[in-house]
Amino acid sequence: MSKVRVRFAPSPTGYVHVGNARTALFNWLFARHHGGVYVLRIEDTDVDRSKPEYERQLLEYLRWFGLDWDEGPDTGGPFGPYRQSERREVYAQYAEKLIGQGDAYYCFCSPEQLEAERQEALKAGHQPRYSGRCRKLAPQQALDRKAAGEPAAVRLKIVESSFFWNDRVHGPTSISSEVIGDPILVRSEGPPAYNYAAVIDDHLMEITQVIRGDDHISNTPRQLAVYRALGWEPPEFAHLSTILGADRTRLSKRHGATSMESFREMGVLPEALRNYLALLGWSPADGKTEILSPDELVKQFSLDHITKSPAVFDTDKLNWMNRHYMKECPPRRLAELAAPFLQSAGQLGPQPGPEVMAWIERVLDAVLKNISLLSQLPEAARIVFEFDAPRAVATPEFQELLAAPAALDVLNTFIPKALAESALTYERFREITKAVQKETGKKGKDLYHPIRMAVTGAASGPELEKLIPIYEEGAKLSLGQHVKSVVERLREFAEAAKL
Numbered sequence: 001m002s003k004v005r006v007r008f009a010p011s012p013t014g015y016v017h018v019g020n021a022r023t024a025l026f027n028w029l030f031a032r033h034h035g036g037v038y039v040l041r042i043e044d045t046d047v048d049r050s051k052p053e054y055e056r057q058l059l060e061y062l063r064w065f066g067l068d069w070d071e072g073p074d075t076g077g078p079f080g081p082y083r084q085s086e087r088r089e090v091y092a093q094y095a096e097k098l099i100g101q102g103d104a105y106y107c108f109c110s111p112e113q114l115e116a117e118r119q120e121a122l123k124a125g126h127q128p129r130y131s132g133r134c135r136k137l138a139p140q141q142a143l144d145r146k147a148a149g150e151p152a153a154v155r156l157k158i159v160e161s162s163f164f165w166n167d168r169v170h171g172p173t174s175i176s177s178e179v180i181g182d183p184i185l186v187r188s189e190g191p192p193a194y195n196y197a198a199v200i201d202d203h204l205m206e207i208t209q210v211i212r213g214d215d216h217i218s219n220t221p222r223q224l225a226v227y228r229a230l231g232w233e234p235p236e237f238a239h240l241s242t243i244l245g246a247d248r249t250r251l252s253k254r255h256g257a258t259s260m261e262s263f264r265e266m267g268v269l270p271e272a273l274r275n276y277l278a279l280l281g282w283s284p285a286d287g288k289t290e291i292l293s294p295d296e297l298v299k300q301f302s303l304d305h306i307t308k309s310p311a312v313f314d315t316d317k318l319n320w321m322n323r324h325y326m327k328e329c330p331p332r333r334l335a336e337l338a339a340p341f342l343q344s345a346g347q348l349g350p351q352p353g354p355e356v357m358a359w360i361e362r363v364l365d366a367v368l369k370n371i372s373l374l375s376q377l378p379e380a381a382r383i384v385f386e387f388d389a390p391r392a393v394a395t396p397e398f399q400e401l402l403a404a405p406a407a408l409d410v411l412n413t414f415i416p417k418a419l420a421e422s423a424l425t426y427e428r429f430r431e432i433t434k435a436v437q438k439e440t441g442k443k444g445k446d447l448y449h450p451i452r453m454a455v456t457g458a459a460s461g462p463e464l465e466k467l468i469p470i471y472e473e474g475a476k477l478s479l480g481q482h483v484k485s486v487v488e489r490l491r492e493f494a495e496a497a498k499l
Helices: 018-033 052-064 088-100 111-123 139-147 194-204 214-230 260-266 270-278 294-300 315-328 331-344 354-370 374-380 389-393 396-402 405-419 426-440 445-456 464-476 486-496
Strands: 005-008 037-040 104-107 153-156 162-167 171-176 184-186 209-213 236-240
Touching (some): 005 018, 018 037, 018 209, 018 260, 018 270, 018 294, 052 260, 088 104, 088 153, 088 214, 162 214, 162 236, 171 214, 214 236, 260 270, 260 374, 270 294, 331 354, 331 374, 354 464, 396 405, 396 445, 405 486, 426 445, 426 464, 445 464, 445 486, 464 486
Parallel strands (some): 209 236
Antiparallel strands (some): 153 184, 162 171
């Protein structure tokens, strides 16, 4: 078997959808599993929609996703260029060859003529297909019209009655040529058609397997026809199942986040998204393992374990997986990933130094179990960054607390002792609460609940053992939004509650 060579060939016309990301990942896993070559090819023949900024974003998000490529527009390689817009001469050369050998012809039909044919076929209840009108033109007549400047597309002559291939996912597959007509290879304006350019590139780049979404199944016969006309051996085809939303319809924006950009902005870790997408339509050998490292994915990946049935995108499952990877993430890396979310919320200033990053690690440790996405961090961390004693005291929950003699007894004993301290470490906090317990006879919830509400301004939240050092250290740091010390908080609470 020749060396495995696969390609991911996106169009730079927008953001990278999860379906494309999964295709990119499956090709990468297949190449790495077989020690093969992973090619990135940019299919930018759609001049109106393709934009350089989309290509830059595409490369950025693929790298963020954890993929690398052996050949591509930025890395070069032996079969470049790797942008279709830079390969037009190649496409023109093979189009002339096909015309010369009688397998293709010039088509002079106007868009209006083609639309009229299409409407006529629809009215008759037939599948629209080109009538083949220009196929009957004498070659010299066609050349003369072309030489006179008449706009002409190039069409391929379809001679087969059907097309067959053994799909690596769907098995033996056959499609009748009746639904195809004579497809366009090169448009009259100059750009090549997708099904033509893809074949030329795949052959010249020595692609051995084409792994792509099953929305391309209908393109395969047209591509096989080009391979036949040029006398080339086609690659293996593997068409991946469709990704559906929870309502079993094709995944789209109405289901929520669907692009790599949106998942990154939500605070999904790339390793979590990579692991999750690998399991959409594929499963490891044991059929049950869900957490797999990149090395484990590469080692186990096989086209034989890809399912034919559509895969359902489960947001809850992705969130669960992201929680796992956040917990496993090295604290400093997680803090670096989290900092931009705190900055966007105005809770953190620009360019936090090492001391602030170490403090963010403590904040994350305190609230991590309550979030599934890093975008949820600012809300979870409000208990750290925000303290409005008058507003807290005005709530029914606090009014009920202040009306309870037992709670007032605890607060009136605890607050003066705490305010006598210049700073309050957790160890000193424990000593004071033990003294309050001894003086008031209160313990457990009766002791700690009033104190928690006074210190944090909330009835629940992270353990005080974690929060108190966060408050004390945060108050000493130069942060974008002031973090108050425990003593400051208690002083404001006592004033608002008139204690």
